[in-house]
Amino acid sequence: MKSASFSPVRGILMLIVAVFFLFPLIWIVLMSFETNGDILRSPPRLFFSPTLHNYVSLILGKLGGGVGTMTVDYMRNMMNSVILSVCSVVVSLILGVPAAYAFARFKFRGGEDMAFTLLSFRFAPPLLVLLPLLRYFQVIGLYDTYFGLVWVYQLITLPLVLWIVRGYFEDVSEDIELAYRLDGHSWLATFFKIAIPLARPGIAAAALLAFIYAWNNFIFALILGSSSVQPVTVGALAFITASGIEYGQIAAALVLSVIPTLVLAIFTQRYLVEGLSLGAIKG
Amino acid sequence: MSFLTVQRLSKAYKKQEVIQDLSFTVDRLETLVVFGPSGAGKTVLLRLIAGMIRPDRGNIIVDGRDITDLNPEHRHLGMAFQNFALYPHMTAYENIASPLRSRRIAQSEVDQRVHEVAKLLRIDHVVSHLPKALSNGQKQRTALARSLIAKPNLILLDDPLRNVDAKVRYEMRLELPQLLRARETTVVYVTQDYKEAMALGDRIAVLVDGRIEQIATPREIYERPANSRIARLFGDPPINLLPVSTVPGSQGAQIRVASTDVALPGGAGARDGCVLGLRPEDVAVGFEAQPGAMPVEIDAVTPLNDREVMLLRARDGTEIFASAPQGHMAGSGQRGRREAWATLDLSHSHFFDTAGGARL
Numbered sequence: 001m002k003s004a005s006f007s008p009v010r011g012i013l014m015l016i017v018a019v020f021f022l023f024p025l026i027w028i029v030l031m032s033f034e035t036n037g038d039i040l041r042s043p044p045r046l047f048f049s050p051t052l053h054n055y056v057s058l059i060l061g062k063l064g065g066g067v068g069t070m071t072v073d074y075m076r077n078m079m080n081s082v083i084l085s086v087c088s089v090v091v092s093l094i095l096g097v098p099a100a101y102a103f104a105r106f107k108f109r110g111g112e113d114m115a116f117t118l119l120s121f122r123f124a125p126p127l128l129v130l131l132p133l134l135r136y137f138q139v140i141g142l143y144d145t146y147f148g149l150v151w152v153y154q155l156i157t158l159p160l161v162l163w164i165v166r167g168y169f170e171d172v173s174e175d176i177e178l179a180y181r182l183d184g185h186s187w188l189a190t191f192f193k194i195a196i197p198l199a200r201p202g203i204a205a206a207a208l209l210a211f212i213y214a215w216n217n218f219i220f221a222l223i224l225g226s227s228s229v230q231p232v233t234v235g236a237l238a239f240i241t242a243s244g245i246e247y248g249q250i251a252a253a254l255v256l257s258v259i260p261t262l263v264l265a266i267f268t269q270r271y272l273v274e275g276l277s278l279g280a281i282k283g
Numbered sequence: 284m285s286f287l288t289v290q291r292l293s294k295a296y297k298k299q300e301v302i303q304d305l306s307f308t309v310d311r312l313e314t315l316v317v318f319g320p321s322g323a324g325k326t327v328l329l330r331l332i333a334g335m336i337r338p339d340r341g342n343i344i345v346d347g348r349d350i351t352d353l354n355p356e357h358r359h360l361g362m363a364f365q366n367f368a369l370y371p372h373m374t375a376y377e378n379i380a381s382p383l384r385s386r387r388i389a390q391s392e393v394d395q396r397v398h399e400v401a402k403l404l405r406i407d408h409v410v411s412h413l414p415k416a417l418s419n420g421q422k423q424r425t426a427l428a429r430s431l432i433a434k435p436n437l438i439l440l441d442d443p444l445r446n447v448d449a450k451v452r453y454e455m456r457l458e459l460p461q462l463l464r465a466r467e468t469t470v471v472y473v474t475q476d477y478k479e480a481m482a483l484g485d486r487i488a489v490l491v492d493g494r495i496e497q498i499a500t501p502r503e504i505y506e507r508p509a510n511s512r513i514a515r516l517f518g519d520p521p522i523n524l525l526p527v528s529t530v531p532g533s534q535g536a537q538i539r540v541a542s543t544d545v546a547l548p549g550g551a552g553a554r555d556g557c558v559l560g561l562r563p564e565d566v567a568v569g570f571e572a573q574p575g576a577m578p579v580e581i582d583a584v585t586p587l588n589d590r591e592v593m594l595l596r597a598r599d600g601t602e603i604f605a606s607a608p609q610g611h612m613a614g615s616g617q618r619g620r621r622e623a624w625a626t627l628d629l630s631h632s633h634f635f636d637t638a639g640g641a642r643l
Contacts, residue, residue, distance in 0.1 A: 175368035178335045181355040182362050183429070184385030197372045 031251035039247045054252035073227070074253055077235030082260065083146055084221070084231055085214040088153035089161075089207050095154075096161035097203060101195060103162070104169035118162055121155045126219050134223055144226045152220050157210035164209070168202025169195060204271035212261055232257040286311040286469045287332075287437060292341030294327060301327045303493040305341070314463060314470040316484030318477065320516070324493040325473045326365075329441050332471065334358050345437055356385070361430030361438040361468075365445045367422045369414040375401075375425045376410040382433035400428045403462065420451035431466055438463070440472045444479060456482050477517045481505070489513050506631075511640035514560045514633060520592050520604040523566070526637065527559045540627065541597035543577040548630050557643060560633035566605035567626045568593060576624035579603065595625055 031039055033050040058074045102108075103115050133152065134143070142148030172195055180190045196203070218233040227235075236253050239246040285308035294302040301324045309315045317325050330336045332343055334355035342351045350358050361382075369378050376397055377384075383393045401407035404424040414422055423443055430438055444452045460483055463470050474480050480487050481501040488498040489509075497509035508514035514522045530537035530544050537544050540559060568581070579595040582602075586592075586609060595603040605625060634643040 175364050175366055178355060179368040182333060182360055183382040184356050186356055
């Protein structure tokens with residue numbers, strides 16, 4: 001492999017790209033340590049006296065705005081986000097991984113149509129189905145429940161898991177599975193001991209993506225739940241108050257909401273880069 | 284006593300018959316080599332026996348037991364694959380031990396048996412490695428060890444030497460027959476290398492387009508090929524296939540090959556408009572005119588192992604291969620076209636039908 005040689009031009013270009021993408025993030029982090037007064041000062045100052053006030057009030061749930069204080073249970077929103085995202089991903093993996101295997105290995109009547117129907121959930125704008133869904137949910141009692149939201153989140157996460165993992169299963173050589181079965185293992189053992197471990201990078205990638213999509217979802221939770229189940233994406237709206245926008249607290253809320261996804265991405269990274277076939281098959 | 288019996292087996296994919304009404308038997312402890320060009324259905328046949336795919340019709344009987352409808356895990360076969368098919372996330376040790384794990388054998392015995400078979404295949408120094416750390420030769424030895432360890436009565440080998448380098452292939456070609464004999468097992472071996480087929484097979488089944496065209500010992504196939512196609516598949520350089528006609532008035536004692544009349548030894552069944560099959564080693568080349576010899580030009584000379592292969596061109600343009608031990612012909616190595624004389628030794632000749640290629 002040819003190693004990329006370092007040239008000044010290349011370095012400068014990479015710096016520009018890095019600044020372009022990282023600047024908003026750094027700005028948000030800086031904002032989260034400023035008071036609203038510092039943020040709104042014009043021209044902005046690079047040096048200010050940092051304060052933890054935004055974080056403290058978020059965690060305590062008491063917002064000190066311009067006029068008086070109001071309570072916003074942002075920590076509860078965080079908790080809701082974690083519950084909704086984790087449950088959605090777990091349910092999607094339990095349903096999606098075996099389904100992906102079936103789609104990858106077996107040709108059955110209507111199989112392609114089913115797989116495509118699941119994918120088509122990703123094309124339709126959510127608003128198209130949301131209002132009727134709201135009526136159903138109110139009637140059958142799923143409105144404002146974790147169960148109901150996790151169910152609807154499957155529209156986002158299940159197709160993702162299914163289609164990504166399917167591709168990885170297709171790349172696992174059938175010969176390896178046949179060899180394992182000829183060794184005397186059942187197909188179930190083959191699925192768990194051969195297919196799943198070999199598709200693990202794909203499963204990790206799909207789970208991570210599904211988690212991010214679930215975490216960032218806004219519209220489903222906005223309409224199908226009240227504040228008791230709503231995640232951070234909806235919760236952050238509370239900082240746009242009648243007396244003004246609490247920029248500092250929004251920034252702090254955003255920084256907090258990014259942390260779980262960031263940690264998860266770093267943690268799954270080593271599975272993502274892990275090669276698939278690891279050299280057991282002659283190409 | 285036949286150990287493996289394949290009865291009228293058929294398999295089609297999208298109306299394309301890949302295996303057509305195939306029947307054969309393999310005796311206990313015999314090694315049957317299934318030989319054929321790529322696309323002949325060799326791998327499909329092996330997969331049918333292994334149970335990975337189900338036949339449309341027909342039966343497979345092993346040791347008196349009909350296994351046609353059994354799942355692969357209940358067939359108790361050993362198999363090694365062209366692409367090795369090792370489990371990439373397990374060490375060579377666990378790969379080899381896999382058939383014992385499914386039988387829930389005690390760890391101490393697993394340990395002993397893995398080391399025994401690894402030693403036999405000379406890989407006991409690398410059993411702790413993952414497959415990616417093994418050379419191709421070691422990978423195939425690991426795969427063979429895995430197929431042997433549970434002492435199956437029938438072993439299927441799907442072109443196992445295809446992806447190893449020439450040196451390892453040569454070693455294994457010598458080593459494998461001993462190894463298989465020592466394990467006392469019946470073997471079905473698939474290959475598309477005729478040398479491998481000749482070296483390893485007690486018998487060879489020649490598979491072409493999903494049908495067995497000939498099933499016989501290697502010697503028989505080489506000496507009495509059932510048709511011109513099989514004759515061409517065995518031998519390097521390939522057999523010469525030359526159209527012949529009988530010389531009028533000679534009562535079949537003379538035939539005309541490449542515009543030259545050649546005397547035919549008694550008994551050979553030539554007829555007008557058939558094809559003569561003549562191995563290159565039965566064509567002698569000299570630089571002096573001899574009675575009955577054919578005037579030719581030497582177009583090219585290439586060394587092949589300890590022999591020299593010559594491409595000859597007869598006066599009418601017919602190309603003929605000849606081969607002779609190296610140094611046998613003084614001056615044959617000189618460059619450029621040269622005039623020479625070819626003498627055809629027809630005592631080992633074959634005659635085939637022009638249309639169907641069937642042996643006459």
